Amino acid sequence: MLVLSLISSFFNAVNSLYAKRIVSEMKDNNSFIVTSFVFIAIILAFALPWFYMFHASAISIGLVLLVVSLDTLANVLFFLSMERIEVSTLAVYLALTPMFTFIPNALLFGFHPLVLVSVLFIIIGVYFLNLKGRNPLSPFIELRKAGNLLGIGTAIVYGISMVPTQQLLLHAWINPVTLYFFRSCGIAIITYLLYRPKVWFPKLHFHLGMRGITVLIQWLCLFTALKYADGTIVVSLAYTSPLFAIFLAWIYFKERITVAKLAACCITIAGIIFTIT
Numbered sequence: 553m554l555v556l557s558l559i560s561s562f563f564n565a566v567n568s569l570y571a572k573r574i575v576s577e578m579k580d581n582n583s584f585i586v587t588s589f590v591f592i593a594i595i596l597a598f599a600l601p602w603f604y605m606f607h608a609s610a611i612s613i614g615l616v617l618l619v620v621s622l623d624t625l626a627n628v629l630f631f632l633s634m635e636r637i638e639v640s641t642l643a644v645y646l647a648l649t650p651m652f653t654f655i656p657n658a659l660l661f662g663f664h665p666l667v668l669v670s671v672l673f674i675i676i677g678v679y680f681l682n683l684k685g686r687n688p689l690s691p692f693i694e695l696r697k698a699g700n701l702l703g704i705g706t707a708i709v710y711g712i713s714m715v716p717t718q719q720l721l722l723h724a725w726i727n728p729v730t731l732y733f734f735r736s737c738g739i740a741i742i743t744y745l746l747y748r749p750k751v752w753f754p755k756l757h758f759h760l761g762m763r764g765i766t767v768l769i770q771w772l773c774l775f776t777a778l779k780y781a782d783g784t785i786v787v788s789l790a791y792t793s794p795l796f797a798i799f800l801a802w803i804y805f806k807e808r809i810t811v812a813k814l815a816a817c818c819i820t821i822a823g824i825i826f827t828i829t
Contacts, residue, residue: 556777563770564646565796568639570763571631574756581631582749587789589740590751591764596733603729612725615716619731620738622713627739629706636699643797644816645703652711676819714778721779728775732768 575584606612633642719724726734744751753760777786802808 556773557719560770560773560777562796563766563773564697565643565800567767567770568634568643568797569765570759570766572634572639572808574759574763575631575634575755577756578753579754580749581628581635582743582747583695583751583753585627585631585743586740586749586751587753587756588760588763588767589736591757591760593733593736593740593769595761595764595768596729596736599729600625600733603727605727609725612720612723615720616726616731616734617738618716619713619720620735620742622709622716624733624739624742626706626709626713626744629702629709633699633702633706636760637703638751639797639801641813642703642706644813645700645803646707646710647821648704649711651712653714654711655713656715672820673822718778721775728772728779731775732771 571584571588574588575581578584578587630642633645717731720731721728743749775787
């Protein structure tokens with residue numbers, strides 16, 4: 553579970569940077585969402601004859617539709633926020649995701665009070681990320697900006713989505729490959745019907761295919777880990793990606809590594825480690 557979650561975390565950072573590069577060439581978020589998930593669905597379709605597993609019932613179908621709907625919204629919010637803030641900053645906001653998995657899980661299944669300490673660490677990390685100058689209230693001003701709100705909104709929706717996702721996997725109503733195939737098809741179809749974007753980019757097919765493979769590694773590792781361990785812990789580990797994203801964004805996009813970013817990253821990851829221990 554530990555290894556799978558950390559692999560997912562690394563590829564989460566890589567995929568965010570790769571997505572930013574492709575979107576900058578497409579110049580349209582919705583085109584990227586549709587085409588990238590179509591590529592993922594096509595890749596998975598070749599595996600389905602051997603890995604397909606879905607026990608259809610009113611509950612399982614409802615949960616799959618809920619996951620697809622939430623993840624479609626999360627992807628739209630993710631790319632809208634990517635337009636407005638740096639990838640390394642967005643990665644720290646996404647580290648809030650475990651908190652929004654923890655809250656519904658706690659309400660539904662109970663929780664250990666010490667997990668609240670890790671949640672506090674994550675909140676403090678986001679506070680330091682937005683600290684400007686010597687004004688201690690500046691983070692609250694920064695959080696009112698559209699890009700920051702969209703980043704937090706992405707974390708909220710992704711976090712909530714992990715709850716029905718884990719229930720589907722824990723009860724063995726579906727396996728990771730089938731779930732991600734349904735998820736990919738659903739996100740592509742909903743986004744296309746809503747926005748009708750351009751979907752043919754021949755010069756980018758190689759990059760879309762390569763990113764499709766890395767996205768599959770990220771999410772299949774995450775889904776497999778969710779099947780065998782506590783959802784809050786798995787999601788916490790999987791969103792240690794700020795540590796990777798800050799340095800990868802510095803290398804490939806020349807995004808500045810600031811003291812605030814490093815402090816936010818370290819505090820957030822400290823909270824995640826506390827959750828695990």
